[in-house]
Amino acid sequence: MTTKVMKFGGSSLATAERIRSSARIAAEEARNGTSIAVVVSAMGKTTEGLLGLAGEVSCAMNRREMDQLLASGEQQSAALFSLALQDLGIPARSYTGAQAGIQAQGMCMDGRISSIDPTGIAEGFKRGECAIVAGFQGLGAGGEVLTLGRGGSDLTAVALAAALNAEDCLIYTDVDGIFSADPNRVPAARLIDCLSYEECLEMAVLGAKVMQARSVEVAAKYRVPVAVLSSFHPGGGTRVQEQCVREDLVVRAVVPDRGVAKVAVLGVPDVPGIAARLFVGLAERGITVEMIIQSTMRGQVNDIAFLVKKGLLGEAIDACREVAREIDAQGVNFDVEVGRVSIVGAGIANHVDVPGKMFSVLAREGINLDMIASSSVSITCVVALDRLDDAARALHRAFIEEEGQE
Amino acid sequence: MTTKVMKFGGSSLATAERIRSSARIAAEEARNGTSIAVVVSAMGKTTEGLLGLAGEVSCAMNRREMDQLLASGEQQSAALFSLALQDLGIPARSYTGAQAGIQAQGMCMDGRISSIDPTGIAEGFKRGECAIVAGFQGLGAGGEVLTLGRGGSDLTAVALAAALNAEDCLIYTDVDGIFSADPNRVPAARLIDCLSYEECLEMAVLGAKVMQARSVEVAAKYRVPVAVLSSFHPGGGTRVQEQCVREDLVVRAVVPDRGVAKVAVLGVPDVPGIAARLFVGLAERGITVEMIIQSTMRGQVNDIAFLVKKGLLGEAIDACREVAREIDAQGVNFDVEVGRVSIVGAGIANHVDVPGKMFSVLAREGINLDMIASSSVSITCVVALDRLDDAARALHRAFIEEEGQE
Numbered sequence: 152m153t154t155k156v157m158k159f160g161g162s163s164l165a166t167a168e169r170i171r172s173s174a175r176i177a178a179e180e181a182r183n184g185t186s187i188a189v190v191v192s193a194m195g196k197t198t199e200g201l202l203g204l205a206g207e208v209s210c211a212m213n214r215r216e217m218d219q220l221l222a223s224g225e226q227q228s229a230a231l232f233s234l235a236l237q238d239l240g241i242p243a244r245s246y247t248g249a250q251a252g253i254q255a256q257g258m259c260m261d262g263r264i265s266s267i268d269p270t271g272i273a274e275g276f277k278r279g280e281c282a283i284v285a286g287f288q289g290l291g292a293g294g295e296v297l298t299l300g301r302g303g304s305d306l307t308a309v310a311l312a313a314a315l316n317a318e319d320c321l322i323y324t325d326v327d328g329i330f331s332a333d334p335n336r337v338p339a340a341r342l343i344d345c346l347s348y349e350e351c352l353e354m355a356v357l358g359a360k361v362m363q364a365r366s367v368e369v370a371a372k373y374r375v376p377v378a379v380l381s382s383f384h385p386g387g388g389t390r391v392q393e394q395c396v397r398e399d400l401v402v403r404a405v406v407p408d409r410g411v412a413k414v415a416v417l418g419v420p421d422v423p424g425i426a427a428r429l430f431v432g433l434a435e436r437g438i439t440v441e442m443i444i445q446s447t448m449r450g451q452v453n454d455i456a457f458l459v460k461k462g463l464l465g466e467a468i469d470a471c472r473e474v475a476r477e478i479d480a481q482g483v484n485f486d487v488e489v490g491r492v493s494i495v496g497a498g499i500a501n502h503v504d505v506p507g508k509m510f511s512v513l514a515r516e517g518i519n520l521d522m523i524a525s526s527s528v529s530i531t532c533v534v535a536l537d538r539l540d541d542a543a544r545a546l547h548r549a550f551i552e553e554e555g556q557e
Numbered sequence: 558m559t560t561k562v563m564k565f566g567g568s569s570l571a572t573a574e575r576i577r578s579s580a581r582i583a584a585e586e587a588r589n590g591t592s593i594a595v596v597v598s599a600m601g602k603t604t605e606g607l608l609g610l611a612g613e614v615s616c617a618m619n620r621r622e623m624d625q626l627l628a629s630g631e632q633q634s635a636a637l638f639s640l641a642l643q644d645l646g647i648p649a650r651s652y653t654g655a656q657a658g659i660q661a662q663g664m665c666m667d668g669r670i671s672s673i674d675p676t677g678i679a680e681g682f683k684r685g686e687c688a689i690v691a692g693f694q695g696l697g698a699g700g701e702v703l704t705l706g707r708g709g710s711d712l713t714a715v716a717l718a719a720a721l722n723a724e725d726c727l728i729y730t731d732v733d734g735i736f737s738a739d740p741n742r743v744p745a746a747r748l749i750d751c752l753s754y755e756e757c758l759e760m761a762v763l764g765a766k767v768m769q770a771r772s773v774e775v776a777a778k779y780r781v782p783v784a785v786l787s788s789f790h791p792g793g794g795t796r797v798q799e800q801c802v803r804e805d806l807v808v809r810a811v812v813p814d815r816g817v818a819k820v821a822v823l824g825v826p827d828v829p830g831i832a833a834r835l836f837v838g839l840a841e842r843g844i845t846v847e848m849i850i851q852s853t854m855r856g857q858v859n860d861i862a863f864l865v866k867k868g869l870l871g872e873a874i875d876a877c878r879e880v881a882r883e884i885d886a887q888g889v890n891f892d893v894e895v896g897r898v899s900i901v902g903a904g905i906a907n908h909v910d911v912p913g914k915m916f917s918v919l920a921r922e923g924i925n926l927d928m929i930a931s932s933s934v935s936i937t938c939v940v941a942l943d944r945l946d947d948a949a950r951a952l953h954r955a956f957i958e959e960e961g962q963e
Contacts, residue, residue: 205640208573208580211644213643219635219651223629223630231614233619235614237619238615244621244622247625294656312701460639461782
């Protein structure tokens with residue numbers, strides 16, 4: 152008996168009609184004799200609505216109460232999805248995270264799944280029932296509900312697929328799959344049929360709106376085959392799996408990211424251990440930094456620049472100023488008028504011509520490069536924010552549209 | 558240290574502003590040093606909204622899934638209420654029914670509280686926390702949520718007050734308390750300051766929109782002092798307690814009820830045991846009957862009439878026809894154009910003149926009496942539906958308005 156996990160996001164459950172329509176997709180799989188566990192998000196904008204109410208009744212949102220509040224949204228859609236499946240003649244049973252045997256630990260509103268005991272769900276399968284599981288939540292210590300933070304329902308789905316040893320984890324969304332660039336900004340963007348975990352993870356980390364990085368990491372760790380699909384029309388979809396060999400395309404996707412700001416700590420004394428003190432100091436203050444670049448052109452002192460998420464900029468500047476004083480640096484400046492554009496593909500490391508081609512394409516467009524970084528599966532350039540879309544389109548044309556024709 | 562239970566209904570929690578306003582009432586009690594457990598209903602029309610969604614996704618509403626769905630509404634308002642209290646500087650913690658130690662048993666959507674272990678809440682009190690408890694739910698067998706049926710949040714409040722040995726159970730609603738008649742139909746209706754459990758229970762059973770009968774029964778059983786109050790403006794309120802001696806008024810309230818229909822089984826053979834077979838047969842089919850009247854004027858056969866809730870009429874007629882055939886009765890008829898009007902007061906049994914006065918008042922109004930029944934605390938007359946309000950006004954005038962002046 153094969154087992155599949157199917158996950159439906161908020162837009163696939165936004166109305167009663169959307170729930171019925173998504174339930175028909177699950178029913179079709181169930182009628183094929185597959186054991187189905189469905190993981191659901193909260194309906195449409197339910198979570199935003201609850202956050203809004205919480206903001207109206209309280210200034211300081213106590214995180215424990217937020218968990219109690221937010222977990223209810225997924226519980227509602229699980230019960231409604233179960234009712235919809237039953238209405239289609241498919242036996243079904245809804246489970247809260249706790250009832251599904253999902254244990255979590257860590258901070259409120261940012262829990263981690265620590266273990267899953269799928270015995271109850273597996274017994275339901277034996278009775279011929281589909282399991283409808285409230286995503287985004289687990290049972291913490293002392294019977295408390297913990298929610299899993301952003302993208303938590305994807306995480307529930309992938310972790311449950313691992314625990315059930317499912318042959319597939321199907322993530323249903325309101326788009327057709329993962330694209331080679333954001334179609335709203337790069338009209339020539341193409342649906343990607345297949346990505347490796349590594350490529351998908353790199354895209355997520357670099358700011359693409361695909362699955363959350365944590366979910367991809369768990370999928371990679373337990374080798375869960377994932378597919379990202381549309382619940383609005385059939386077909387298409389992107390498979391995310393261990394290996395995805397595409398000889399024709401070195402670069403799989405172009406990822407622009409408008410969500411970062413640049414911070415520079417100027418005149419850091421060039422003494423061993425000082426850079427470490429800077430970044431340990433930032434980490435202690437909860438500031439996550441990306442793309443650290445150190446320039447050593449000025450002799451005794453260095454400038455150290457890095458990116459932070461725009462939402463963290465205020466805290467980052469405060470923290471940097473404080474740490475700068477401690478390490479006797481000359482000052483801190485920042486720039487919000489920047490963006491980063493990345494090219495992602497597992498073959499990049501093996502194709503020595505890729506970086507040169509990338510920089511030439513951007514130079515031909517007259518786009519200055521502010522910072523450059525690379526990994527084995529990506530190269531990233533920081534550019535002026537008002538040229539970000541031009542950069543993405545030019546790179547997409549050179550590496551994906553024209554490449555396919557050569 | 559004194560303990561109070563405060564219960565807020567849906568209209569007292571309908572918006573963020575209403576939640577904040579109700580939280581201020583609870584905060585005031587907490588600042589007096591009282592240990593407070595707050596029981597909440599779902600916000601405003603949340604439950605109706607969820608029922609509507611369930612109806613849209615499914616024709617047959619599986620009751621187990623309905624429990625999973627509906628329980629979430631109270632969980633949301635509990636978390637929001639807790640946040641609102643914290644915002645007022647009052648330490649608070651929300652509890653689902655399960656977390657509050659409320660065990661339930663029985664049918665889905667109609668659970669009964671079987672036990673309450675208030676240890677967790679009492680420990681919270683020691684830490685100086687208010688407990689905010691999701692009403693209307695308990696933990697059933699196997700970790701399942703059971704909701705408690707209509708008026709379930711009142712039941713949670715009263716049962717929790719008993720378990721905590723609270724000195725008061727304050728039920729906050731959108732009206733000022735319990736009135737001597739429905740003020741919308743009897744403009745001269747007065748707020749009742751105090752009722753005995755027995756009187757309040759009789760009013761509930763006879764169709765008054767006060768606390769549900771089950772909650773009053775539990776309050777009476779455990780001698781929980783209850784007060785019904787408005788969360789919209791302070792003061793007023795009706796106390797419901799063991800004894801409420803009012804020498805001046807024999808009749809405390811006039812209760813009209815438009816929600817019943819009359820069913821008559823005609824020509825029932827006058828043989829011992831036949832009436833029993835009729836009502837056992839109806840009970841087996843789940844038909845609850847009220848106000849059974851048997852007339853024996855026709856010799857060998859009797860007519861047996863009774864009332865059923867209007868919503869049950871269709872089923873009741875089917876069941877009666879079936880049972881009528883089994884017991885060889887002549888037929889079944891029914892009348893929906895009836896209502897019943899009752900006078901309620903603990904002193905009725907001791908005042909022999911009350912029945913005569915009631916019938917005289919109605920006769921003076923030219924209102925025919927279709928059926929009559931009485932208990933130690935009430936007398937009920939079935940009258941034509943289009944005269945029901947006239948009957949209620951006349952009885953209120955004679956027994957309450959004029960009586961107070963004598």
